[in-house]
Amino acid sequence: MSNSKDETNKRRPAKRTGRLSEEQIEKNFSDMHPPLTPSQAYIEACRCYFCFDAPCTTACPTDIDIPEFIKRIQCGNRKGSARKILEQNIMGGMCARVCPTEELCEEACVRNTHEDKPVAIGLLQRYATDDVIEAKVPLFDRKPSTGKKIAVVGAGPAGLSCAHRLAMLGNEITVFDRSEKSGGLNEYGIAAYKVLGDIAQKEVEYILDIGGIEIKHGVQLGADLTLDQLRNDFDAVFIGVGLPGVNPFEIPGEAVDGVVDAVHYIADLRQAVRKSDLPVGDKVVVIGGGMTAIDIGVQSRKLGASEVTIVYRRDQANMKASEYEQHFAQINDVKLRFCSSPKQILSEDGRVTGIEFDVTEIDADGKSTKTGKTYRLEADVVFKAIGQTFAAEQLGDSARELSLEGGRIAVDEERKTSLDNVWAGGDCVAGGDDLTVCAVQDGKLAARSIHRYLQSS
Ligand SMILES: Cc1cc2nc3c(=O)[nH]c(=O)nc-3n(C[C@H](O)[C@H](O)[C@H](O)COP(=O)(O)OP(=O)(O)OC[C@H]3O[C@@H](n4cnc5c(N)ncnc54)[C@H](O)[C@@H]3O)c2cc1C
Numbered sequence: 001m002s003n004s005k006d007e008t009n010k011r012r013p014a015k016r017t018g019r020l021s022e023e024q025i026e027k028n029f030s031d032m033h034p035p036l037t038p039s040q041a042y043i044e045a046c047r048c049y050f051c052f053d054a055p056c057t058t059a060c061p062t063d064i065d066i067p068e069f070i071k072r073i074q075c076g077n078r079k080g081s082a083r084k085i086l087e088q089n090i091m092g093g094m095c096a097r098v099c100p101t102e103e104l105c106e107e108a109c110v111r112n113t114h115e116d117k118p119v120a121i122g123l124l125q126r127y128a129t130d131d132v133i134e135a136k137v138p139l140f141d142r143k144p145s146t147g148k149k150i151a152v153v154g155a156g157p158a159g160l161s162c163a164h165r166l167a168m169l170g171n172e173i174t175v176f177d178r179s180e181k182s183g184g185l186n187e188y189g190i191a192a193y194k195v196l197g198d199i200a201q202k203e204v205e206y207i208l209d210i211g212g213i214e215i216k217h218g219v220q221l222g223a224d225l226t227l228d229q230l231r232n233d234f235d236a237v238f239i240g241v242g243l244p245g246v247n248p249f250e251i252p253g254e255a256v257d258g259v260v261d262a263v264h265y266i267a268d269l270r271q272a273v274r275k276s277d278l279p280v281g282d283k284v285v286v287i288g289g290g291m292t293a294i295d296i297g298v299q300s301r302k303l304g305a306s307e308v309t310i311v312y313r314r315d316q317a318n319m320k321a322s323e324y325e326q327h328f329a330q331i332n333d334v335k336l337r338f339c340s341s342p343k344q345i346l347s348e349d350g351r352v353t354g355i356e357f358d359v360t361e362i363d364a365d366g367k368s369t370k371t372g373k374t375y376r377l378e379a380d381v382v383f384k385a386i387g388q389t390f391a392a393e394q395l396g397d398s399a400r401e402l403s404l405e406g407g408r409i410a411v412d413e414e415r416k417t418s419l420d421n422v423w424a425g426g427d428c429v430a431g432g433d434d435l436t437v438c439a440v441q442d443g444k445l446a447a448r449s450i451h452r453y454l455q456s457s
């Protein structure tokens, strides 16, 4: 790196706002898959074979009866179609936008062959649910009161799904969330180009309209209340706190301006009134290999970064991001580099100027070893997108009694924890896939189990 500050600044424009006009940014962040018109939806619905053993339904983590909801679209019964979806997945509107359908229902669709393409199930699901959620059409009634009170910790997909199902069954729910808004990562994490407008909050409002659910914001389990308190004050507790911790990963020299945690930046981006007000790098390097790395890489390009490179320590086959996501990054002009482990952050005057990598090799057992070769990439922003952790210690002393598995809460098939009246679901439990749809399913299964338990006790 040059020692001349003037020269460096010419080469390396500082992280700044307004790289693109607000109009250009809005265009770049326009709908990834625009909604279907009624005639497009009809034509697409007619492509379905209404398979008897519907492999698409088997592949759906929330067991939506897909041929049935498509049939209802074909018959012009859009509200009935929405009901079929939402009775299994109350967040069917968000899931229609964020589910990796190419790995779930659409991958399983029998029309997914070399000569054909799968039925566009995600787009049809969005078509069915959008109007119902927008107009808050009530599709579900509450059962008579059971007199039971349940505490739900976390107003993300898992917590809200659990709360809705329990409320439907006649219970009274209090949801505690440490954030200002409900929705969890639907509100603060999902890429902005997947969820335009305020669909995440509209869906929350739709869920709350069932009645019997009170949400208390700015209340953190472990700081403002304890698990013991909740277990004493309520008949049952559901924990859906997601992954509030960040994986420890320190790169030598990282304590400088411009080395940023990707999840925090994504949250700022989702909450920004004007995206052009966000500081954006010019040459951006992303460290990581999952969905978050792809999202921050693509969004940086859309915000005006001229060069974005995602660097992953292992080879392409081991990347957590799917082939589809990798392809999506590449068509958005994001470069992918593999087998490179961060060695040190390079900086000048307290600002990042680049990053040095060790080149690695993956052997037949999948073990990564350094080859002794290194290389450097210029960067004015380095994003760390290396995953989140459950961080059990953040939930306070009384939560330490929860049995863990692989660092997350251990649960049985009904999402019951090792503690007597405590259930858990979503990203914070062991064995899940860390997807919105799986969190919704966990919340639903736990709600059914809690209700059964309370009815028999
Ligand atoms: C950047 C990013 C992009 C993603 N993109 C996708 C995608 O495109 N598609 C997809 O299917 N999945 C995606 N995911 C994964 C998906 O968002 C999660 O699987 C899902 O949100 C998990 O839901 P949850 O309810 O378990 O947790 P969360 O959504 O994390 O919600 C947890 C809630 O608990 C609250 N909380 C945390 N700790 C406490 C506490 N101690 N006390 C009180 N409240 C607490 C939080 O404020 C939050 O509201 C993405 C994840 C990330 C990080």
Ligand code: SF4
Pocket (backbone or CB within 6 Å): 047, 048, 049, 050, 051, 054, 055, 056, 057, 066, 067, 108, 109, 110, 111, 119, 121
């Ligand atoms: S597998 Fe495809 S064709 Fe068959 S029911 Fe599902 S969406 Fe329709």
